[in-house]
Amino acid sequence: MRIGELARRSGVSERSLRYYEDQGLLVSERSPGGHRNFGDWAVDRVIRIQALYAAGLNSATIGRLLPCMRDADGGPNEFATGRLVDELTAERARIDRLIADLSLSREILDETIAAASAGLSDPAPHLPAGRPPAPRA
């Protein structure tokens, strides 16, 4: 598929996809004219890359991590070196703290939103005040 479709299917902007390739996180075949061509596997990979970025990892770390992770196609891997394992372990700890912060923030938002819809005598007509169930992490 071409970059536009990959962007649509993965939910990541074309700009970011090109950046990922620049950083060596994504590879593509090229058409004779230079247009990128991606396989289906790229969708999953992009989603993972995006998740890792969202978790606060930088390009360099993701670049070291990618060849060591079990891919969707169960492709061949390297094993993470001790140094990389240390780094990933630290990242994991940071992510755990971050998840804790996010959960606290979510609670605060929930309470505040609930208090508003309970307390306002002027119910906003656009949102039916039904809050979705807590996300299953």
Added chain:
Amino acid sequence: MRIGELARRSGVSERSLRYYEDQGLLVSERSPGGHRNFGDWAVDRVIRIQALYAAGLNSATIGRLLPCMRDADGGPNEFATGRLVDELTAERARIDRLIADLSLSREILDETIAAASAGLSDPAPHLPAGRPPAPRA
């Protein structure tokens, strides 16, 4: 307490605490010489502020949110306006997506770390490879 102690107790740098005050998120008494003095309630408040920042909210949004949230001391509140509720609802949705990304990232890290300690014939002597249980959100 003074700013140093608050920093220690909340785990937030003095620099950030002064910035929070600048942004109107935190109030302090001042000593005759100008030194800040905080009550015990400040610790909880700072932790919440920090969590909200970590969740990606900016100063302006936090500033609007703070007076509407139920504080630790159950202090008096305003109610969030409809416009603010909309904003908070959007933020909550974003946080939910972010938590999903973080969970995926954590899984990837876990698998990669586990694969490394299982696959390496050279066990790094510093970490006993016991992975902590998944964090109870």
Added chain:
DNA sequence: CTTGAACCTGACACCGGTGTCAACTTCTAC
């Protein structure tokens, strides 16, 4: 009074993935 730790204000820099625009080329459907 003296001394050293703690605090004050103000300023500068940073980071790095992403949005956006420009100018041009390639692809595709008719």
Added chain:
DNA sequence: GTAGAAGTTGACACCGGTGTCAGGTTCAAG
């Protein structure tokens, strides 16, 4: 062949909470 959608490279800007340094002031203990 031709028009228009889609893709390409390159460059510029941004954001905003935080780290850090400088130079000066305050506080508390001896």
